[in-house]
Amino acid sequence: MIKFLDLKSINAQFEMELKEAANRVIDSGWYLMGNELKEFESNYASFCGSKFCLGVANGLDALRLIFKAYIELGVMKPGDEVIVPANTYIASVLAISDNGLIPVFVEPDIDTYNLDISKILAVVTIKTKAVLTVHLYGQNSINEQLLQICKEKKMKLIEDAAQSHGAIWNNKVTGSIGDAAGHSFYPGKNLGALGDAGAVTTSDNVLAKTIEALRNYGSHKKYENLYQGLNSRLDEIQAAFLNVKLKYIQKDIEERRKVANYYLNNIINSKIVLPIVNNSEGHVWHVFVIRTKKREVLQKYLYDNGIQTLIHYPIPPYKQPAYKNYNGLTFPFTEQIHKEVLSLPISSVISNSKIKKVVKILNNYNG
Ligand SMILES: *Cc1c(COP(=O)(O)O)cnc(C)c1O
Numbered sequence: 001m002i003k004f005l006d007l008k009s010i011n012a013q014f015e016m017e018l019k020e021a022a023n024r025v026i027d028s029g030w031y032l033m034g035n036e037l038k039e040f041e042s043n044y045a046s047f048c049g050s051k052f053c054l055g056v057a058n059g060l061d062a063l064r065l066i067f068k069a070y071i072e073l074g075v076m077k078p079g080d081e082v083i084v085p086a087n088t089y090i091a092s093v094l095a096i097s098d099n100g101l102i103p104v105f106v107e108p109d110i111d112t113y114n115l116d117i118s119k120i121l122a123v124v125t126i127k128t129k130a131v132l133t134v135h136l137y138g139q140n141s142i143n144e145q146l147l148q149i150c151k152e153k154k155m156k157l158i159e160d161a162a163q164s165h166g167a168i169w170n171n172k173v174t175g176s177i178g179d180a181a182g183h184s185f186y187p188g189k190n191l192g193a194l195g196d197a198g199a200v201t202t203s204d205n206v207l208a209k210t211i212e213a214l215r216n217y218g219s220h221k222k223y224e225n226l227y228q229g230l231n232s233r234l235d236e237i238q239a240a241f242l243n244v245k246l247k248y249i250q251k252d253i254e255e256r257r258k259v260a261n262y263y264l265n266n267i268i269n270s271k272i273v274l275p276i277v278n279n280s281e282g283h284v285w286h287v288f289v290i291r292t293k294k295r296e297v298l299q300k301y302l303y304d305n306g307i308q309t310l311i312h313y314p315i316p317p318y319k320q321p322a323y324k325n326y327n328g329l330t331f332p333f334t335e336q337i338h339k340e341v342l343s344l345p346i347s348s349v350i351s352n353s354k355i356k357k358v359v360k361i362l363n364n365y366n367g
Contacts, residue, residue: 002345002354004308007187009349011194014244018194021240028236033216036239041199043246044183047166048175050201052208055234056215059162059184062198063095063132065232066158066180069210070130071099072227075156080129083155085115085141086316086334088134092160093317095182096132104128105318105326110333111276113289113341114141120149130156135164135174137312138190138256138286139277142169142177156180161201163286165191166253169279175201185242190256190286191249193238255348256285259355263288263344266359271298271366273340287312291340297367299342305361310343 011018025036037055045053056062070076078100084092086105096103104123109116113136120131131150133141142159150157157178161167164174165183175181185197200211210227213220218229257280264274273291277283289312292298302309316334318326344358 002307002350002358004310004343004345005188005347006349007192010192010347013349014248017244018241021244022237025237025240031236032233034236036236036243037234040234040239040242040246043243044199045201047246047249048173048181048201050176050181051203051205052201054200054208054211054215055239056198056200056211057232057234058196059182059186059189059198060091060094061215061230061232062182062184062200063092063158063160064098065211065214065230066182066200066202066207067095067099067101067130068214068230069207070156072210072214073206076101076129079127081125081127082158083115083120083123083128083131085134085136086318086329086331087113087313087337088136088160088317089162089313090317090320090322091162091184092132092134093323097323101129102127103317103326105329105331105334107331107333108136108337110336112139112141112278113137113275113337114139115146116333117143117146117149120146121153124149124153124155128153128155130158132158132160133178134160134162135167137275137289138163138167138284139275140164140167140169140174140177140282142174147177150178158182162186162189162198164284165189166249167284168281176203179204180207185238190252190284191242191245193245194241195235195238197234197238197242199234252348253284256346257283259346259350260285260288262355263346263359267362269363269365272362285346287343288346289341289343291337292342293340294367295340295342298365301365301367302358302361307358307361308345311341312343313341314338 218227
């Protein structure tokens with residue numbers, strides 16, 4: 001079976017260094033908010049080109065904390081609206097509603113699966129305080145027009161960069177383009193910890209200071225609490241692992257691009273729609289997503305031929321039982337996407353023979 005993602009092989013590349021990092025933390029006797037975290041925050045801020053990076057417990061918390069901080073700072077208040085792509089992973093929406101803000105769903109572009117920027121202005125009201133754009137599947141979702149709209153309408157531009165570590169637009173790395181960004185280092189993400197981890201990046205000093213307190217019970221100073229915060233810290237051991245893996249992220253991206261380009265150039269089948277790439281450095285291929293009309297048939301065909309695939313994602317957030325009030329909404333492109341998408345195996349360690357096999361089997365498909 002060709003696995004969708006072989007995390008064990010991915011981390012085996014760095015086995016010695018990861019074990020050294022773990023030993024260093026174990027021997028230090030210091031497990032939270034120490035030097036490993038400081039070093040990672042500094043390394044990751046420079047990787048993104050942001051002034052500040054704050055390590056937090058996971059990607060969902062990174063996004064939650066950005067909205068919470070804006071509320072503490074009086075930039076937003078519960079009941080305000082946040083624009084979000086209708087086809088995103090549910091965590092983007094949870095971060096909004098968890099803070100008492102109202103998600104306003106907008107259709108994605110059917111080619112890039114990212115927010116259709118031409119549809120934003122139609123839903124902006126006086127209550128709209130932010131756009132949460134998602135660099136879905138690893139592809140940058142920002143352009144000049146989006147920056148312009150956010151500026152004109154005085155909306156914060158927040159990036160969900162959970163899938164896009166290292167994707168570049170206009171000489172800037174995603175996570176440094178908007179006002180603030182949430183990153184996830186969930187093990188399966190391109191930059192993955194060996195457990196949960198996340199970060200906020202921003203160049204806004206006041207926002208950074210607020211989030212720094214909010215992630216630690218709302219405290220700037222031990223036993224003094226400015227805010228009603230969370231406990232959302234990034235463990236030293238995960239920071240130490242991330243310091244190792246960050247050194248190799250560029251190589252990981254290049255390997256993923258090779259696989260993606262091979263798929264793009266060699267999958268030839270009228271039943272399959274390939275991803276559309278705006279510019280090659282803007283995509284880091286967290287997942288390689290194709291579309292097809294009879295998705296379940298294709299998925300079974302691939303499985304029967306020894307190829308494991310996943311669906312990102314089968315149900316849109318507004319159709320989930322968790323969002324009952326929104327279940328009546330309809331977004332034709334979003335629903336088409338959720339019905340038709342299928343993610344092929346891709347990673348920095350998948351062998352050439354496996355990629356060739358995937359292509360050959362896909363090209364023979366006529367379901
Ligand atoms: C993974 C992911 C998140 C959440 O990150 P966690 O670390 O799993 O909490 C948020 N948004 C998107 C788009 C993601 O893919």
